[in-house]
Amino acid sequence: MKSIYLAPFGMIDEEAMSTLETSLWQIFGFDIKRLPVLPEPEYALDQKTKQYNSTLILKDLLRRVPNDAVRVLGITQCDLFIPMLSFVFGHAQVNGPVAVISLARLHQQFYHLPENKLLFIRRMMKEAVHELGHTFGLVHCSDTQCAMSLSNAIQQVDKKTEELCANCSILFDEISKHIRRENGMEIVQ
Numbered sequence: 001m002k003s004i005y006l007a008p009f010g011m012i013d014e015e016a017m018s019t020l021e022t023s024l025w026q027i028f029g030f031d032i033k034r035l036p037v038l039p040e041p042e043y044a045l046d047q048k049t050k051q052y053n054s055t056l057i058l059k060d061l062l063r064r065v066p067n068d069a070v071r072v073l074g075i076t077q078c079d080l081f082i083p084m085l086s087f088v089f090g091h092a093q094v095n096g097p098v099a100v101i102s103l104a105r106l107h108q109q110f111y112h113l114p115e116n117k118l119l120f121i122r123r124m125m126k127e128a129v130h131e132l133g134h135t136f137g138l139v140h141c142s143d144t145q146c147a148m149s150l151s152n153a154i155q156q157v158d159k160k161t162e163e164l165c166a167n168c169s170i171l172f173d174e175i176s177k178h179i180r181r182e183n184g185m186e187i188v189q
């Protein structure tokens with residue numbers, strides 16, 4: 001049975017993790033498992049900006065993909081960047097096995113506002129669905145409500161939902177059927 005693995009770097013809030021597991025299972029239909037907690041990705045730290053290079057984190061995750069994994073999603077509190085971009089909420093290999101999301105900018109505290117855990121968890125779900133969507137081959141969607149719409153700022157994250165729009169869902173269903181067939185998994189309609 002192929003599963004989506006969550007790979008936490010350091011300790012991540014347990015309520016957020018279990019809520020995420022449930023919604024990813026509902027949206028993608030694959031079992032959700034966890035890798036043991038990984039050490040903080042110090043190898044990816046940029047001394048000048050104090051941000052973490054997400055490409056290096058994806059390389060690390062690639063070495064850790066379990067045999068029964070369909071995808072691996074890294075989750076880190078570290079603020080991520082891709083060279084040329086000031087920051088990213090997440091980074092994925094399109095059609096590849098790994099993705100990572102950063103929780104750093106999903107906290108209200110980052111914007112000097114009182115923390116709101118429910119809002120934080122919803123933002124985490126949206127970014128997780130977005131980056132996993134990319135690993136399944138989905139591209140950016142023009143529907144601003146769709147989890148696959150591009151977010152460069154937290155306002156755009158808040159505008160979208162953690163659901164895939166009808167078009168993206170149809171695409172994902174096709175891709176997921178293909179993966180299940182390739183892996184001899186039962187196809188549930």
Ligand SMILES: [Zn+2]
Pocket residue numbers: 130134140150151
């Ligand atoms: Zn994207």
Ligand SMILES: [Zn+2]
Pocket residue numbers: 141142143146147148149164165166167168169
């Ligand atoms: Zn969409």
